[in-house]
Amino acid sequence: MNWKIGVVLYLLCGLAVGDPSAGPGGLASIGRLAATADLIAVGDLKSGFQTGGRAVFSLELDRVLKGSQTPGSGIQVEWKTHGNLGTSALPPARGLWFIKQAGTSWELLSVTTGEVPFSDTYLPLPAGPVGNIFAYAPSDPLGDKLASELANAAVGLDIPDLGFRILGSLDQLTSPVVSKAYQQLSEASAAGRRALGFAGLIRKGDLAALAAVSQQFPEMSLVPEFSAVVSAVDGFFRSTDPAAVALLGQFATNGALPRPLAYAAAHALRSIHTKEALPYLATLLDAPENELRYEAIGGMAAFANNLPVQRPDNVANLEYLRVQSPGPFTTEDTRAHLALGRQALEHDEARYLNYWRAWWARNKSLLVR
């Protein structure tokens, strides 16, 4: 009942003291949250209060995705943070909540890491039931239910930042609903939502989505969500399908495309570095922008030295730099001329450019048929 006393004090005294907080944060792993939480529910925050590093609120449960609580029941939930939340009442909110039982009380698990305000601790959801296309049964797997709720929010809500957060969360779920959600978004009328949908599909290696993006310029490149498309190509799209490589090659060598997308395509080509990527990389050796030339040098070197394809899952462990058995083009010289990224290249770019141009001239006939 402490929070109610706090609300009364707040209202009586007219306090409006805010305290500053700042610090880094990011999206928490939804998989870890789902495993840790005892209760996952769609619910409405009816009233609550925050002061110092603590928030307490009453939550009315609407749909229970995990846990034995009854829809329609209410619980009191507490959230503790190392940050300073100031002192204020919590506004009503509807969202997806991850909650852990601690003895007889309930503790909120934040969907955002770091010292964040209360508004970042849950995922906002639209009012009402889940739309037909994403409707699910209570007996469906938890991943499907979570994906359905998030997809429904992505399609139905227009809150700054939410689309990006949902995109990041959806991507962590292995559910067939995820691709359906991305597909739905990619067909939305708003360019921003379409961009998020395409980004999600591209992250999953969808060549058709990558091709479709090229038909959406310049409108799509003007929305903030376009950055999600760029990072999807830059960091995720690693299809070695020759058709995908050709499309990336067209993106990277097209001077009329938004430069971030061209750079991202060049980086993807470097990361993939199949034989089919080499003609495009060779062209980029003569590109006017050093961002493109650096990627070209790196890609040629990665091919010649038979390095693995760089994917999101082999960056932290550096396995993409692990020398496999030497390839047919691997020599001491190709190893000596492996250089990826600006720091390795900016001081002596000409030496690397000359080497790889000459290498391509020597080997082109063997590699292009």
Added chain:
Amino acid sequence: MARRRSLLRLICAIVGTVLLAPTVSVGQCSDGSTALWASRNVVRQAGNQVWEYAQSWVEGNYYLYWIPRVTGTVTLNGQIHYGTNTAGYGGIATTQWYDAPSSVGVGLYTIYGFHEYGSDCGQYQYQNTVASLLVERPTISGPNATWWLGGGSDPANGYYNGATLTADPKGAPETPYWSVTANPSKVSLSCSVCTNSVVASAQPSAGCQWDVAIKISVGGLDSNLFNFQVNQPSYLVSSRQPVDTAQGGGWYSKIYYNTKDMCNNYMSSIALNESFGGWVNDQANNWSRPTAGGASGFTDYEWFDGIWLDCATCTPPTMNPQTPLSASAVDHVSQSWRMGSAVVGSGVLVQTNVFQRYLDHARHQ
């Protein structure tokens, strides 16, 4: 007797010697006990020493009536040795060589033996033998890179400042000796005479390139150089436009970043922290100042600096984000970002910017 000879032949086959029965003699220079022996082998005596030999001799009641001779030829991608030796009556004819693979080379060492036996009774016998041994350089296997994170690791997020390399002596009897032959100041080895050595980072490489070389040696025979590099978080890129939302009567600004490494790859989920210099007021204010913090455990590539202030009674009072945003600066501070640790001040410095607060939002400049 026949069983004993069969047993003898079996033993000969195992130890690499060859037994030949003498032909029928004119006089009495042999009997059922006479055996014409041939032996040859290539033996790795040490990591960098190979012994090739061929021998001929005779045993039995009449061995003193026989003169054995042997001609040996050793090849390694072509002939490298040739020699003949003839023993006296009852002696052992031997040709042998000792080679250092570090100077002669590695590959398939083969000795061909031509064994001859002549007796006082006019008998002449010969036989050919061959033996081979593949001598390889020792090898190193394992990751070709590790991280420099300012001296520590970030195990919760899968970033380590060391890598275990494994030596394969390729048949050499010695325990491998490890050394760093290029840029030894950038890494350290956990042991120098061992099979598995952990390479720990001490400094970053000069860019994403193999500028560290490691080798092992077995008795003086070196491995090929093992290419290695020390990667590090390198720089931040703005991942998208900042988002400013109302927070009570104030504001909440989120400034988004991706972290890239020296190889220009996104780094996911790495621990990070901020630190502040001295604050400077742009106008008179009593705004409280945040303390520096760190974060770890986020997923995906994107993280943000979240800054908020809700203080209607402050001077100046905070405002909800306006359209357009206010240009009225309140205060600023130098802010540094380090990667690889959530502890303030630890990790690799990747960016220093000005953290600027306005009436209704905040920005990095």
